[in-house]
Amino acid sequence: MPSAPDQHAMTMVIRKLKSIAPLLDTDRRAIESLPVRIHNLDARQDIVRDGDKPSHCCLIIDGWACRYKLLSQGKRQILSFHIAGDIPDLQSLHVPTMDHSLGTLTKATVAFIPHDSLRDLTVRHPGIAAIFWRDTLIDAGIFREWLVSMGQRSAFEHVAHLFCELYLKLQAVGLAGNYRCPLPVTQADLADALGLTSVHINRVLQEMRGKTLITLRSRTLVIEAWDELLRISEFDPTYLHLERRAAA
Amino acid sequence: MPSAPDQHAMTMVIRKLKSIAPLLDTDRRAIESLPVRIHNLDARQDIVRDGDKPSHCCLIIDGWACRYKLLSQGKRQILSFHIAGDIPDLQSLHVPTMDHSLGTLTKATVAFIPHDSLRDLTVRHPGIAAIFWRDTLIDAGIFREWLVSMGQRSAFEHVAHLFCELYLKLQAVGLAGNYRCPLPVTQADLADALGLTSVHINRVLQEMRGKTLITLRSRTLVIEAWDELLRISEFDPTYLHLERRAAA
DNA sequence: CGGGTCTTTGACCTGCCTCAAAGGAAGTGG
DNA sequence: CCACTTCCTTTGAGGCAGGTCAAAGACCCG
Structure with a gap:
């Protein structure tokens, strides 16, 4: 597994985490040494599908992705946009079954990180667990704001x-x-x-x-x-x- | 601090937590022994307001509450409904500033639990931390489904x-x-x-x-x-x- | 330069909104 | 337990934001 792309991979997630909370150096290093499997994806490809029980989380390294849900008659609701540094399916760590899909919007580079490694990381580094939790909470805050926009604007x-x-x-x-x-x-x-x-x-x-x-x-x-x-x-x-x- | 109402207070939150994940007996007991301050509220009263930095979380014991956000010209978007057993502002543990308000819809009984006690609880009982995290993630899932309803139904x-x-x-x-x-x-x-x-x-x-x-x-x-x-x-x-x- | 995707435009339609007022239910005080 | 008040539900008439359908450009990439 080459280390140059991994380095870049982790640059963005570190920046993202620093953008929402202070990050200890030890925690940063622990994240940087996570094992990742890097994939290049085309535009409009699914990463995880509604109903799946993924064993990895997906970190966006480059390109754009979105969460979405399909309804009958081809209706699609996009739930969130995701950019480099985001881990849009972090919730699968604690809610195993996907209740929506995740796919690319553009060509994208993503890193898959095993749930086991992430769980181990959060156990060893409570500070990281807290930041991850905070990230999912901010995510929820964005959903709430989208609700306001949908309902009132x-x-x-x-x-x-x-x-x-x-x-x-x-x-x-x-x-x-x-x-x-x-x-x-x-x-x-x-x-x-x-x-x-x-x-x-x-x-x-x-x-x-x-x-x-x-x-x-x-x-x-x-x-x-x-x-x-x-x-x-x-x-x-x-x-x-x-x-x-x-x-x- | 009387113990009879506290008992009932904790009955509902235990039921709620059991409804979303298995709960260990030791964890249950730890939750039951949380210090709580019980309040009776009228209908349509605010519990926490947009912009507040609360030092307690609010557990609904009886009655209905809702999260909401106000816009100019009196527009109000209700973001979620909450019933007995819910802790609608659990996120304030990791996201100190409220980005929405929380208020009662009916007469209600609520219990306030100090953030310190909850943080202490999650440190001592990682299983509880995981369930709480899961609860906030399910919350986010409900927001997503509301987005689908708003956008497509x-x-x-x-x-x-x-x-x-x-x-x-x-x-x-x-x-x-x-x-x-x-x-x-x-x-x-x-x-x-x-x-x-x-x-x-x-x-x-x-x-x-x-x-x-x-x-x-x-x-x-x-x-x-x-x-x-x-x-x-x-x-x-x-x-x-x-x-x-x-x-x- | 060719084919697919994306944007733009036009004409018409409808689901939900606005405003306004009347009728019902439920709580409160005497 | 009644009378009052207040809030809540229901109804009607007319309007508009955003939808639908369809087709014509524009752009992009191989």
């Missing part, structure tokens, strides 16, 4: 809110800055995440461009008016529980 | 889905059975939970009564056609991750 506000969230999450791990971030997902993906149709997403995006709030071209989002975007969507970053470092 | 299906969920959760702790359960919330509360208006909730309920699916009178829900309700809402109980015991 207009399509326009909802899109604006999502863009603020994604920008801050990417910024927190060094993947965004200067009001510019990657957004390598289709309008249909956005629609499935927001509970709208791609037609309507398209019209909302045009309206946002018309108001010089954002531009979205070649898989890159540029936020032209951050404060305005915050105001419109009543965005309050508290729920992301990021370590302070980044401006909001 | 019609108002009718959404209401049906919620009723299935509430019935099973109540049944799991012995508060429901025979397709009959308490539902002491107003139509306005339901509306705020489902992202609809109370007017529309009212019309959906009438339609459900018309189809002899349910009756809802004097704060009691009777499910007249369970299988039909499951089918309509594409309800799959997996996401509740209940210990098998109850029929579905």
